[in-house]
Ligand SMILES: Nc1nc2c(ncn2[C@@H]2O[C@H](COP(=O)(O)OP(=O)(O)OP(=O)(O)O)[C@@H](O)[C@H]2O)c(=O)[nH]1
């Protein structure tokens with residue numbers, strides 16, 4: 001029998017390049033939330049996949065970005081940077097041919113990493129000028145010397161199996177797996193629930209979304225046929241509360257419906273979801289509140 005292999009793989013890159021979409025594609029289910037808005041992922045989330053004799057432990061990370069003022073951004077960067085240093089392999093994800101200063105900044109951070117880096121050119125489905133791809137790769141390679149480069153589409157799944165084979169080659173042999181073979185993530189149902197609700201908020205509100213928005217699960221009670229979930233949505237100002245609630249509560253209602261549908265799939269049970277919107281002053285700039293809401297982990 002083949003020896004067991006396992007290791008940690010960090011998925012890093014600037015915001016919005018498709019890191020979480022890629023992770024979900026690899027896992028074959030939705031673990032990490034995604035949206036068109038940058039800075040969707042706020043925490044490091046492990047996604048675990050065990051296939052035959054290999055256990056892949058992926059760490060999805062918040063998009064790395066320079067010079068954003070709020071304290072919460074510092075915590076997000078810290079979570080992503082620390083992920084770079086404790087792993088066996090790094091997937092540096094970029095968006096097609098759009099390599100900008102943000103990517104260059106991440107590349108510079110990666111120079112300090114010891115793990116091998118695979119450059120993953122994502123959103124290949126959007127690259128219409130295929131002839132430009134090879135010179136683009138050559139230019140990046142010349143500058144940064146990436147050992148391996150692969151282009152994929154996290155959205156369509158194109159080449160993602162090839163990427164997984166590349167990853168498998170680089171994982172070290174182990175005596176025992178770190179996680180049980182049926183483990184999917186290090187996060188609990190409460191975390192997944194709060195994230196799914198936050199995703200629906202981001203998607204419903206787009207650019208209108210108050211940046212400070214945060215979701216806290218107040219109660220999660222599993223009964224025989226149904227699970228009750230009560231959640232608070234925290235915002236910084238009364239005006240933001242009004243935006244989320246919408247005309248006669250219509251927006252909050254539709255956010256709740258979408259969140260419930262996803263939660264039912266994810267937790268595989270009927271859900272009774274109740275949402276409240278509450279105002280909390282300036283939490284994204286307060287250390288104490290950031291810690292209370294679990295960002296400093
Ligand atoms: N066309 C196309 N769009 C993609 C692909 N992968 C991701 N996207 C889209 O890109 C946007 C950002 O995706 P996310 O997975 O949330 O990106 P992220 O890198 O995790 O972003 P942060 O968490 O904010 O750092 C979403 O609208 C995705 O649907 C892809 O392969 N092709």
Ligand SMILES: [Mg+2]
Nearest residue numbers: 019020040041
């Ligand atoms: Mg993400």
